[in-house]
Amino acid sequence: MYEYHGWITVRESAVGDDDDVRLRQIVDGLRLRIAQMASPYLLDLRWMNGEPFVHVGGNSNHSSSLDVVGLFDHVAEVAPGSYGLLHVRDDEDPGRENEVRVLRLARGTVTRHTETLLSPCIPTLEDPFA
Template structure:
């Protein structure tokens, strides 16, 4: 099982301000992100919305196997818009190294890092009872 939930605030740079949106640079970046979303579209949640002049990407899904494109796309947004920041929570029970952890993928200043989510890990026993067979 591969479960994921997340968001990104899309920013052209860490020093971005209202002028970035006004001159179209951010809109151009967002248009590229929207095209990429259409390319990897799936039945799960992956959309981009403007809210109060800011562009946000939202993620959510629960599929049978790892959906590598989701994590790759999270990284890609950071490359396209290096001022972006956000979090992606991932649970992948097929990952041999982290199958019992909830992973947090953090995007800050265009850089991606991975961390164990201490509030929800280890998944067994924090989220689920141990399997007794």
């Protein structure tokens, strides 16, 4: 099982004064990449109050069925001022199958951490197998 929930605030730079033309070009490129992913789950890019946001969420059988982590890596590269979080639970990740992982996107870098509020999954979220 591969469960994920995340969001990204898309920004060209960390200065906070993005060039509107360049930001729209970045968003257009992200829109194409998202369309190519063809996800049956939540995969949304929209403008809200003048700023672009990406929202993702789903629950698939395997992580390989959708490269949502790759989307975060891509945003880090093309829009290094962006920031966001992706929470992932992957029961096929060796050594991490009992953890919820959180990926942090900030200043052009994606880092990986254990989500201590939801880990270990057993017994925090579920009872042990009988």
